[in-house]
Amino acid sequence: MTLPVELQNEAPSKLSIQAVSKRFASRKRDKPVQALDNVSLEVAEGEFVCLLGPSGCGKSTLLNIIAGLENADTGGVKCDGADVTAPGRDRMMMFQESALFPWLDVLDNVLFSLRLKPGLNASERRDVAVFYLKLVGLEKFHHAYVHELSGGMKQRVALARALAPNPRVLLMDEPFAALDALTREQLYGDLQQIWKERKKTIVFVTHNVREAVCLGDRVILLSPHPGRIQEEFRIELPRPRNINSIDLARHATIITSALKGFGRGGPPMPMGDGI
């Protein structure tokens, strides 16, 4: 396989989440926690969908099921019509912690996912890794160790590592939650740009309303105990979006009040910064 072909965008996938339910055994033996209750969701090719909700609404569980890291009790996920039963290179995942390997330098971390992809020789793999490190703006840090990077740079490397095998779907589990506001704003811009260029279907989990509005074509609001889809918001704002814009704030206010709706009678729901 020649390099230009390898770097061409794979067509983004269509995801179909069909009546997914998932229970976890709780510490109180006879009362399992219903993490997800009959959740169905269609994600179109190349769509950017944000799953938003307070902790305990099962949004990370749903993402893990799409990734194939966990199995649904009932229902299932189809990716381009095929059942998801295990992790696959077509669906790459990013975590809240970068999950980069400290025993490898930046370049080797990106190469880790490429070495597992058949059909590339060593120099092609290197070229692909270099391409994606440049895409995330880290072309000068090939040989830095993970601990030498800032939080934002670590997530950039993790993004390059996830993009490198050219997946059709990118699954992101609160990837920016641990970063400071300035770094995060910069990454919102970069992620929108990369999404436009690389044409991925993205499912993005967050508890930050503004973040969801800034990034998503659609924001799916999940309610906790049991985890269900509560409401859906289509965000029609032009891109690239600025997290500080008034239009964006207006959308966020509506969603925030919906989110507060299921906090009634209980403790206040934890929500992200800047709301």
Add this chain to the structure above:
Amino acid sequence: MKRVGKVVIFFAGLLLVWQVAVLLKLWSPVLVPSPFSVGRYLFEAATDGTLASAMVVTIKRLALGYAFGLLVGLPLGLLTARFQILEDTLGLMALGLQALPSVCWVPLALLWFGQTEGAMFFVVVMGTLWSVIIATDNGVRNVPPIYARAARTMGSTGLHTWLRVILPAALPFIVGGMKQGWAFAWRSLMAAEIYVTILSGFGLGHLLHYGRELNAMEQVIGIMFVLLAIGLLADKILFSPWERFLHRRWGTAR
């Protein structure tokens, strides 16, 4: 080089205190020989070859037993971390036996193997093996699960995950365990050599033992210095490079 200077001054000061104590005749010279007589013994032992041959014998025993302990202990530690049933059985046994002072294996080794190299080997292996198993097991259990999950999403499974993710992630613990295993092996070998007289090789422990039998205090102290130097050198040569490497990679250097 200021640091080196301070170190030299410290040890020179110790020698001076020792020499002054000898000159003041605080104790009988049979019990506290002067630094010079210890130096003379070491020089003679070095020139007539006693020291070199004893060191070769001791280090060979140590290397054999230690290598074997590592070779067996590392995979066993990985297995106990992987399979709960092995953790409950073998892991528990290792934990108990690791707490057993390794000199306690000497009587058993003598009865089983007699006064042979086999007894020496057995004692060193028993000193190494259990702590290596426990350190490896502990290291693997301390690997953040997120690493394995991330690797799985990238298509890593089974053996690949173990060799390319779990093992390197556990490396800081494993090196710590190797170091502890080395310390235990070294202690147990000395105990064995002092205890067990065998004809197949005359090690440093034996020299120490005969120093006592002959009431040759300069020999006892001289050999103790040699043991000390070997311990230090092993640390500097075998483990320091690893630890420096890990500190640099993991960013734990001061």
